[in-house]
Amino acid sequence: MKQYSFSxxxxxxxxxKTVLPVNKSKKMLKNYLLNEYELPEALDELQQPVNNPAIQxxxxxxxxxxxxxxxxxxxxxxxYTINKSAVMRDVMKNLIEKHRDKPIQKSEQYRQRFKVPVGTKNRLSLxxxxxxxxxxxxxFIxxxxxxxxxxxxxxxxxxEDLNFKSDIEVFERLDEISSEYGFKKGGRAKIFRDALVQxxxxxxxxxxxxxxxxQELKYILDEYKNVENVPTIQEEISKYLKE
Structure with a gap:
């Protein structure tokens, strides 16, 4: 497995994320990519850049x-010159259109407060x-x-406390693994912390x-280059980094 970041x-x-349940969305996207998706006949739209994109x-x-x-x-x-992000955007678009009018029934939500080592939340926030x-x-779970x-x-x-709210299937998965290891009391928390470390x-x-x-910096710099020359931008960035 290798991690990729797509825009x-x-x-x-x-x-x-609204149309598809949290516990199924990524698996559905990957299954659709492998088993159903092919490039559309018209590829012009896939070449269009995304301004100020979200990275996933x-x-x-x-x-x-x-x-x-x-x-x-x-x-x-x-x-046509397209990249992997363009492909993933089209895959996502197709899945949204497929399920927008026939949404998958949302799962029951559950919330639990887990004890985790101090500093965990701060590290994750970075x-x-x-x-x-x-x-x-x-x-991931x-x-x-x-x-x-x-x-x-x-x-x-x-x-420290970490409040975690997700689909009930996620907690059921934690409990399933806990049972496999023979944990009785506190098993879900043990499995959750192990998953969190990984x-x-x-x-x-x-x-x-x-x-x-x-990606956001690149977008800002591209915009900045439209109104300022590169040497001036480089000078401004250099000043900022020295502060």
Whole structure:
């Protein structure tokens, strides 16, 4: 698996998360990409840039990456230059249109407060926007988490509370794994913390927040270049970095 960061139209991304349940959306997107999606006949729209995009990370298998590469090469043979983000935007657009009028029944929501080591929330805030944490962590628990067999006790550790609200299926998955390990009391919390440790490690390899800020900076600089010459911009940036 390899993590890629894709750029989306912010409104489309929000609609995607609204139309499809948290615990199913990423799996549905990947299944659609592999088993149904092909490039449209007209590719002009896919070449259109997205202004001030939202950045969304996805973990992709070699099979998915190969399909993306094939689609990009296929577009090139037709005289179009598109990237993987353009493909993913079209995949998302198709899924939204497919389910907008036939929405999937939303799952019951559940909330729980977990004890985690002090500093966890601050570290996560540097890696991913607070509003994205639930979505990304839920998807990871459902699709990517493999227990580490190491569940350290929280005793004698400084603790803080992390409130987590998600689809009931996410909590059921935690309970399922807890039962497999024979945990009785506090098993869900042990599994959640293990998943959280793994999730944080994955986010550190390619922090979504950093990718989003980098994309936003590029957009701002492109706009700035329309009204100012490059040497002046470089001088301004140099001054700012020295402050």
């Amino acid at each position: 989306f139209n912010p409104s489309s991304l929000e609609e995607f 990370p996805y973990w992709m298998s070699e099979t998915e990456i190969n399909k993306m590469n094939r689609l990009v090469k296929q577009a090139k043979t037709k005289g 890696l991913i926007e607070d509003g994205e944490l639930t979505y990304e962590l839920s998807s 459902i699709d990517g988490y493999i227990p580490s067999n190491d569940f350290p006790s929280m005793r004698n550790q400084e603790q 999730f944080e490690a994955l986010m550190q390899t390619n922090p979504p927040k950093k990718a989003a800020l980098k």
